[in-house]
Amino acid sequence: MNVFSFTPRPRWMAVALASCLLSTPLLAQNSDVGSLSEARQAAEARDQARLEELLDDRQALEAALDQARAANAEAEERQxxxxxxxxEQAQLAAELASRQGEQGEELTGLLATLKRHGDEVRNELGEQSWLTLQDEGLPRLGNVDVLERAQLERVVDALATLTARTGRAERLRLPVADAQGNIEEREVIRLGDFAAFTESSLLRTGAEGNAVSELPRTPAEIRATLGDYFNGESRQFAIDPSQGSVLAALAQQPSLWERFQQGGYVGYVVVVLGVIGLLVALAQYLYLWVVSARVKRQRRSLDTLKDDNPLGRVLHRFQDMDKHQTPEALEARLDEAVLAELPRIERGQPMVKLLAAIAPLLGLLGTVTGMIVTFQAITVFGTGDPQLMAGGISQALVTTVLGLVTAVPLLFAQTALASRSRYLTQVIEGEASATLADHLEAQSNARAGAAI
Structure with missing residues (x-):
């Protein structure tokens, strides 16, 4: 059992020790203290009262001493x-300096070479390389001062891994963003550092290496091979050796509908007029084909005239004429009957011919309009950005193409209609002239017989 002993000391020594243990007095600013002297006297009175309490309470004094000794011991341990x-830090610094001195100039040069070539490889791969899609690639040696064996092994292993990936096709599970921005984890095939694709679309990396999204448009020539290669049914695939430049150009190539939309309102008008002209030409050509068939049947049976064809109607009118007229009068009446059938035979041809002539003019109008837009863009933005002029130039070229494409089939249709109607007219005129000649010959023979 430990017995606590207390040796009496002079009163002034106890007072000095207690004064050292007291904390700095707080000067309370009371409303009753009117001056600094009164505040000091009040603080001294409080300190004196506490000192007397400590002198009277030996246990509190000993507790304060123990607390001070514990704080002192803790401070010494921390020191x-x-x-x-x-x-330890000095020893480590000396060890590093010694190792750096031992490795010599050769290892120092090797470390500098690894840093330089590592940075070059990372810059060449870039943040959008398929090889570093799931890891950081080469380790960074920028903060390394002393080359260690483990660091050298990591660099060599990373280079070997990247080299092996360049000639290998791998299946990965990655979050892929579609054209609408929806992200879903999908199975992806990575072909070295050339391409990565899903079953239906090529992929591209974003600004961050792990961000993968579908191309806005996969070229149709490549889309046809994606599914077969993805499912293992084919070993053929199109590779872009330019690291995506060719694919980007193909993806930006507009489709037929997009090219048509580049023509603007003038292009719409040209196409609508072309469609109207082709419909009119088709309807008239079908009518002429039906009429030709009926005329052919009528020519085989001239004794039975029908009114469903122009030849039958012309010959029927000739039969109803007064045959005692002069030959000139009969011929004029017969020509009149033939001319009455021409409007229906030549119907639609003037309109088709007019549209065939208007289409190139409208295309020229679109060309002029597009060039005006181009010159306005040059005036406002200058010639520094060719994309600003691409819209006007596209409109100028597309409308010209639409005008020519519309005019060419209309010209063919108008030529077909003209040839078919000309053939029918010649058949009708020939049969009518033959009928008139037979009538005049029969009439002449009758007169000659009567004279005999």
Missing amino acids: EALQAMQE
Whole structure:
């Protein structure tokens, strides 16, 4: 059992020790203290009262002493720990300096070479390389001062891994963003550093290496091979050796509908007029084909005239004429009957011919309009950005193409209609002239017989 002993000391020594243990007095600013002197006297009175309490209470005094000794011991332990840490850091610095001196100029040059070539490889691969899609690629040696074996092994292993990936096709599970921005984890095939694709679309990397999204448009020539290669049914695939430049150009190539939309309102008008002209030509050509068939049947049976064809109607009118007229009068009446059938035979041809002539003019109008838009863009933005002029130039060229494409089939249709109607007219006129000649010959023979 430990017995606590207390040795009496002179009163002035106890007062001095208690004064050292007291905390700094707080000067309370009371409303009753009117001056600094009164505040000091009040603080001294409080300190004196507390000192008397400590002198009277031996246990509180001993507790304060124990607390001070514990704080002192803790401070000494902290100081010893800091000194030990300082000695350890100095020893480590000396060891690093010694190792750096031992490795010599060759290892120092090797470290510098690894840093330089590592940075070059990372810059060449870039952040959008397929090889570093799931890891960081080459380790960075920028903060390394002393080359260690483990660091050299990591660099060599990373280079070997990247080299092996360049000639290998791998299946990965990655989050892929579609054209609408929806992200879903999908199975992806990576072909070295050339391409990555899903079953139906090529992929591209974003600004961050792990961001993968579908191309806005996969070229149709490549889309046809994606599914077969993805499912293992084919070993053929199109590779872009330019690292995506050709694919980007093909993806930006507009489709037929997009080219048509580049023509603007003038292009719409040209196409609508062309469609109207072709419909009119088709309807008239079908009518002429039906009429030709009926005329052919009528020519085989001239004794039975029908009114469903122009030849039958012309010959029927000739039969109803007064045959006692002069030959000139009969011929004029017969020509009149033939001319009455021409409007229906030649119907639609003037309109088709007019549209065939108007289409190139409208295309020229679109060309002029597009060039005006181009010159306005040049005036406002200058010639530094060709994309600003591409819209006007596209409109100018597309409308010209639409005008020519519309005019060419209309010209063919108008030529077909003209040839078919000309053939029918010649058949009708020939049969009518033959009928008139037979009538005049029969009439002449009758007169000659009567004279005999």
